[in-house]
Amino acid sequence: MHIPDGYLSPIVSVGAGVVTLPAWAIATHRVKAVLNHRTVPLLAIFAAFAFTIMMFNIPVPGGTTAHAVGGTLIAVVLGPWAAVLGISMALILQALFFGDGGILAIFINCMNMAVALPFVGYYTYRLIAGRSPLLSARRVWAAGIGAFLGITAAGLLVGTELGLQPILFSENGHALYSPYGLGEAIPAMLLSHVLGASIVEGLVTALGVAYLQKNHPEYLTSLKNIVAGGSVAEGQVTRRPIWQTITVSAVIGLAVLLICGLITGGGDPAKMFGAEWSSVSWSDVAVMLLIVGIISAALVPLAWFALPGRLKKTGAWFTAGAVLAPLGLIAPGFAYGEGSVDDVSQAFGYVPKGLQDLSNIFSAPFSGYNVPLGFTNGNNSQLWRAAIGYEISGIAGILLVGLIVYGLAFLITRTRRTTASDTPATTEVQPQ
C-alpha cells in the first residue's frame, strides 16, 4: 500500500500535505496536552513498535502471508492522534531509510495510512463498543471490525488516488502517471484488501486487544479516557462461546443480505435483488432442496473420508459448496457474465457480433452446465431435473480439474525427482 514516487503526479502527492500537515500539527498539540513531556519517548518508542510490527509476516489461510499495519491497535490504546504521529514516524523512516514508499509520496502515504486508517478504525471501534465494559468481548470485536474497516478505507483512498491520475493528468490521450482509471484501480485495491490484508489486520488487532485484556489490562484501564472516551465499568475478561459468535454473525449476515435485497428491489419483498420471485414454483424448489440435501448427505462424508489428512477440511467445504451451488437455479434470471447467447439477446435485444463468433468456436460437452439428455435438459424439464444435471456436470468438472492438477503435479514432482537423482553431487540446498 506504500505508493512509490512516480505513480502519482507531484501535484497530488505533495498536495496531500494540505491534509497531512494540519493533521500532524493538531496531533502534536493534542498529544502534548494529554501526555506533556512524556510524549517524546512514548511516541518514539511506539513508532518503533509500529515499524517492527509492519515487518511481521502473518500466515493467511491459503499458504501466503500478509503484513499488518497495527494502526488501529495503537489508536485503541493510545488514541487516534497518537496513532497519527506514531505511524507517520514509522512511514517516514520507511521511506527515508528503507526505500519503502516514495519520498515525495510521504504526504500522501501518511494521509492514507497514518490519518485515514487510525481515525476510521478508532471511531468504528468506539461506535461498536459503545459503553460496554473495558474488558468485555464486545471491545475485542469492535477493535477487530474497526481495524478491518480502517485498512479498507486506506485501500479505497489509494485506489481513488491512483484512479484519478489518468483523468486529471493525460497528454495526447495517454496517461502520464498511473495508467488505470477509477473503474480499475478502486475494485483492484478494494478486493485485494477486503479479501486479504483487511481480514489479517482485523484478526491481529482483535487478538491483540484480547491479549492485552487478559495479560496487561492496566493499559486499557489506566488510559480509560482514550480507550472508552469516558468512564465505563472495567468488567471481567469474558470468553464468548463459539456457537454464540457464529449465531450472531450469521443473523447479522442474513439481516445485511435482506436489507441489501430490499434496497435493490425497491422495497418490494417480491422483487428482492431485482428479480421476479413470484415466477418461481415453490413446490419444484422443495423437491430440488430434497434432492440436493440427499446428494450432499452422500457426497460430503465421502469427500471427508476419501481425501488425505491435510485436505480433509478444505475439501469437504469445497464439496459442500459445489453440491449446494444449484440452489442458485432457484433465482429467476441469469447469472451476470454467464448468460448464453440466447439470454443476452433476450435481455439486450441484440447479440454483439464478437460474442456470436466466439460462442461458435467451442461447444462444450456439458454446454450450459447441463448434461445433454432429454431427462435433464428437455424443453419442459422441471427445475429439479435441471438441478440433477447441474450437479452431475459440476461434479464431473471438479473431478476433471482435480485430475488435471493432480496429473500435472505428479509429472512435475517426478521430473524433479529424476533430475535430482541423476545428479546427486550438485543438489546444493539453496539458502532461503
Add this chain to the structure above:
Amino acid sequence: MSISVSLETAPARKKPKQKEQLGWLEKTLAGIAGSIEQAVFTEEHSRKDGWLQRIDPRAKLGMFIGMVLAASFSNSFWALAFLYGLALLAARFSRVPFDFFVKRVWLGIPFFAGIVVLPSIFFTPGERPLAFTVGSWVIGPTLPGLVGAAIFIMRVAVSVSLAVLLVVTTPWSDLLKSLQALHVPHIFILLLSMTYRYIFLFLRSAVDMFEVRKSRVVGYTSGHDQRRWISGSVGNLMNRSFKMSNEVYAAMLARGFTGQVRSINTFRMTGRDWLALVLTVALAAGAVIARRFL
C-alpha cells in the same frame, strides 16, 4: 557438507512440509535481517570519501528535491533518461558500488511497476504494430501504450535511484538534521531520530522472539495457532514499549530534559555546496523546459 545439507538430501526425508510450515517465520526473520543489513550498509557508504558525501546535507536535500520534482514533471523519455544518466554519474563519483546501485533499482522495478503497467500496454487505444487476431479480437501492444509504459517505468526508476543515492551518501543523523532547513519542527526531528534508534532494539527483540519460537516448536501448528502466537507477540511488544517508554522518560528527566529540544548545528554551506545545488537545480529545470523547445 554441513548437517543441514546432508539432512536435506537424505532419502528418508520425503516431504518438505516443515519449510512450508515455517515460511512465515523465516520470511519475517529474513525481512528484519535485510533491513538491519541495509542500515549498516548505508552507514558504511555514507562515511566514504566521495563527491556527494562531501556536500552539505542541506544542499544535497535541495538537489534531491529539485531532481525528483523534475523527474515527476517531465513527460519525455529522453529527459528522464538524461536525469538517470546524471544519477549514474553522481553515483560513480560518490563511490557507490555500481552494480549495487543499478541492480537494486532494476531488480525491483520490473517486478512492481512493470507488472502494474503491463495490462495498460494492451488496453490503451491506438495503433497496434504487432497484432494477431483471434476470432473478432485483435490482441497486441499499442504504440501509445508502450510509450506510456516506458515513460512510467523510467520515471519510477529515476525517482527510486535518486532516493537510494540520497540515503546511501548521507549519515542518517545528518539527513534528519538537514530537515531543519525545510522548517520541520525540532520535536519531529527528535522523534524521528529516537524512533530510528529504537527500531533496531525492537527488531532485535523481534528476531529473538521468532528464533526462540522457531527453535522450540516442532511439527505442525494450525494457522489459527500461528496467528494467535503472532498477535501475542504484538501484544507482548506493546507491553515492552510501554515499560521502555517509562524508563526512557525517567532517564531523560534524570539528565535534565525539560521538553525543550536543542540541537548543535555544525553545518556550513561552502561555495562548492552552493555551486552543486545551483547547477543541479538548473540541470533539472533544463530537463523539464527543454521539451517545450524541442
